Amino acid sequence: MITLSGAWTLSELRKLQHTLDKLSWEQDKPQIINAEKITQMDTAGAWLLSVFITRFKAVQIQGLKPKQQELLSLVQQQAKKTHKIFHPVPLNWLARIGFQTFIFAHQFKSFLTFLGEVVLTIGAWIRHPRLIQWKLIWGTVENTGYRAMPIIALLSFLIGVVLSYQMGLQLRTYGANIYIVDLLGVSIFREFGPLITAIIIAGRSGSAFTAEIGTMQVNEELDALRTMGIAPIDRLVLQKIFGLLIALPLLTVWANIAGILGGMMMAHNILDVGYYAFLTRFEHAIALKHYVLGLIKTPVFAIIIACVGCYQGLQVTGSAESVGRQTTRSVVQAIFLIICADALFSILYAWYNV
Amino acid sequence: MMETVIDIRNLDVQFNDDHHVLQGINLSVYRNEIMAIVGGSGSGKSTILRSMLMLIPAASGSLRVFGEEITHCSQKTAEKVRKRWGMLFQGGALFSSMTLLENVEFPLQEHTNLNNKTIREIAKLKISLAGLPFSALYKMPSELSGGMQKRAALARAIALDPELLFLDEPTAGLDPQSAGAFDDLILTLKESLNLTVVMATHDMDTLSRVPNRIAFLGQGQVLGVDTFKGLIQNKNPVIHAYFSGPRTERLLT
Numbered sequence: 001m002i003t004l005s006g007a008w009t010l011s012e013l014r015k016l017q018h019t020l021d022k023l024s025w026e027q028d029k030p031q032i033i034n035a036e037k038i039t040q041m042d043t044a045g046a047w048l049l050s051v052f053i054t055r056f057k058a059v060q061i062q063g064l065k066p067k068q069q070e071l072l073s074l075v076q077q078q079a080k081k082t083h084k085i086f087h088p089v090p091l092n093w094l095a096r097i098g099f100q101t102f103i104f105a106h107q108f109k110s111f112l113t114f115l116g117e118v119v120l121t122i123g124a125w126i127r128h129p130r131l132i133q134w135k136l137i138w139g140t141v142e143n144t145g146y147r148a149m150p151i152i153a154l155l156s157f158l159i160g161v162v163l164s165y166q167m168g169l170q171l172r173t174y175g176a177n178i179y180i181v182d183l184l185g186v187s188i189f190r191e192f193g194p195l196i197t198a199i200i201i202a203g204r205s206g207s208a209f210t211a212e213i214g215t216m217q218v219n220e221e222l223d224a225l226r227t228m229g230i231a232p233i234d235r236l237v238l239q240k241i242f243g244l245l246i247a248l249p250l251l252t253v254w255a256n257i258a259g260i261l262g263g264m265m266m267a268h269n270i271l272d273v274g275y276y277a278f279l280t281r282f283e284h285a286i287a288l289k290h291y292v293l294g295l296i297k298t299p300v301f302a303i304i305i306a307c308v309g310c311y312q313g314l315q316v317t318g319s320a321e322s323v324g325r326q327t328t329r330s331v332v333q334a335i336f337l338i339i340c341a342d343a344l345f346s347i348l349y350a351w352y353n354v
Numbered sequence: 355m356m357e358t359v360i361d362i363r364n365l366d367v368q369f370n371d372d373h374h375v376l377q378g379i380n381l382s383v384y385r386n387e388i389m390a391i392v393g394g395s396g397s398g399k400s401t402i403l404r405s406m407l408m409l410i411p412a413a414s415g416s417l418r419v420f421g422e423e424i425t426h427c428s429q430k431t432a433e434k435v436r437k438r439w440g441m442l443f444q445g446g447a448l449f450s451s452m453t454l455l456e457n458v459e460f461p462l463q464e465h466t467n468l469n470n471k472t473i474r475e476i477a478k479l480k481i482s483l484a485g486l487p488f489s490a491l492y493k494m495p496s497e498l499s500g501g502m503q504k505r506a507a508l509a510r511a512i513a514l515d516p517e518l519l520f521l522d523e524p525t526a527g528l529d530p531q532s533a534g535a536f537d538d539l540i541l542t543l544k545e546s547l548n549l550t551v552v553m554a555t556h557d558m559d560t561l562s563r564v565p566n567r568i569a570f571l572g573q574g575q576v577l578g579v580d581t582f583k584g585l586i587q588n589k590n591p592v593i594h595a596y597f598s599g600p601r602t603e604r605l606l607t
Contacts, residue, residue: 010476010515014467042515043547047479067548074546078482085488318496319450 005037008045031056036063046075114311117233133239140243144205156255160262168271177271184263185286189294193256198301202334206309210330213313214323241306248302308334356384359550365415375401377574388551393571399554439518440511446503448495454506455491461513484509501532521553537564
């Protein structure tokens with residue numbers, strides 16, 4: 001005869017398991033279990049008891065209180081239910097590659113579809129200019145442009161300071177201090193201004209686009225729009241693309257100014273290039289084309305940020321986790337594409353010798 | 355004498371300085387009973403539920419759960435109380451980044467020192483008790499239907515074998531058949547797991563079948579505590595209006 005006692009509850013379960021594991025019984029003989037002294041029992045305890053009695057071939061339990069007996073049979077019933085479990089099978093490497101390729105191809109296709117819809121909607125806007133949502137576009141310009149001005153100014157200024165310091169150290173060894181103006185002007189106008197601005201905005205606004213549209217997707221707000229006969233692309237996406245097309249070039253101009261200012265201050269401090277000398281040299285040394293070639297890139301960056309941000313937002317499915325995943329993806333892809341586009345522009349400019 | 359699980363005395367809850375959501379609430383919930391809280395929209399049902407769960411601070415008054423004063427209590431007391439109850443949120447509130455099985459395992463992982471295999475077995479038992487098929491074990495919450503999400507959330511709520519279970523609109527959004535099955539499930543679990551249940555609901559069918567007593571909330575006060583039959587005969591105009599809609603009369607005939 002086996003006597004069980006104490007509280008058979010979840011909090012005591014570990015101790016009970018230990019005790020039961022240490023002991024051994026003759027399993028073939030019919031056993032009598034005396035459960036009179038069990039003071040408390042919950043489902044976890046009942047589960048342990050039900051597992052325990054399966055050790056024996058034949059068993060008889062005495063002294064369970066009616067409630068405990070009920071609980072035990074409830075748990076035993078659940079165990080008897082024949083459940084089909086589908087364990088997820090991890091794919092082997094070949095299948096994984098295939099799966100990923102398939103997903104990639106599928107994403108590429110849906111992105112093309114998205115771009116197609118955008119172009120068609122732009123077409124509709126051109127044919128019927130009164131469809132254009134000016135108010136929403138200005139809202140986007142305010143949110144992504146105007147409100148980003150302080151952070152863009154600060155970061156560009158610091159980039160200018162860093163560039164001026166690093167290049168100035170080299171120039172000073174050759175006594176070519178004044179050429180800092182050429183280096184700064186060309187590098188900030190052509191590369192750093194547009195690139196840094198685009199990357200900051202991709203992190204700041206691209207992610208916001210994805211999160212906003214994605215959350216609307218989770219709340220079924222997009223479906224609500226669709227049932228009212230309003231295409232989400234028309235109402236949510238295009239205004240962001242056009243808004244950013246206006247805001248990003250303006251921000252880049254702003255970033256150029258701040259970057260040059262930062263560089264100029266550093267030049268004044270460590271290279272003894274005075275402000276007046278700096279600006280006079282700037283006027284002669286920096287051709288307008290550098291400024292223009294830098295700005296030409298910004299609309300492309302704007303389209304990349306807005307399209308990737310909105311597309312990833314529309315890809316959100318159902319859950320909060322999905323919003324987070326797509327937002328990460330949006331920022332990573334936007335920055336990746338921005339740098340690729342920038343490299344392409346460099347190749348193109350080199351090709352045409354500008 | 356029945357043991358009191360929740361004891362609310364003169365509870366006031368206010369959101370802004372002037373706006374009282376609950377005023378002078380007195381309510382007791384006894385062990386192993388099902389107490390329903392009803393009232394029109396904006397009557398403070400969710401507020402009273404959320405203040406019992408320590409999600410909203412009380413302005414004044416006393417709120418005792420398992421004999422512990424929880425309006426002003428130490429972190430340790432709060433932890434102790436929280437381990438002894440389970441909550442089913444209206445929308446399920448399942449963690450969207452975890453599978454169904456992981457959702458139910460989560461409280462066990464956090465609050466017990468059992469090994470993974472045991473935790474898994476207990477979680478599976480709870481899922482089975484909640485009436486879910488094991489084919490759903492590895493599904494994400496977003497892949498489950500509304501009814502299954504409710505059941506999954508219930509499985510998570512009873513994972514730690516709570517003594518006290520809160521249900522917020524347990525049958526809202528379910529079809530009549532699933533809602534009926536869910537009522538049965540709550541009754542069965544209450545009996546077999548010896549639960550005390552506090553539920554907020556609008557569902558007349560649930561109200562007529564499930565709770566032992568119903569507390570009627572109106573204008574931030576408890577207007578009456580009685581059985582379903584008793585409340586229907588109540589002369590208070592607000593309660594009378596609530597229970598005299600066409601949907602209720604059908605139940606009485």
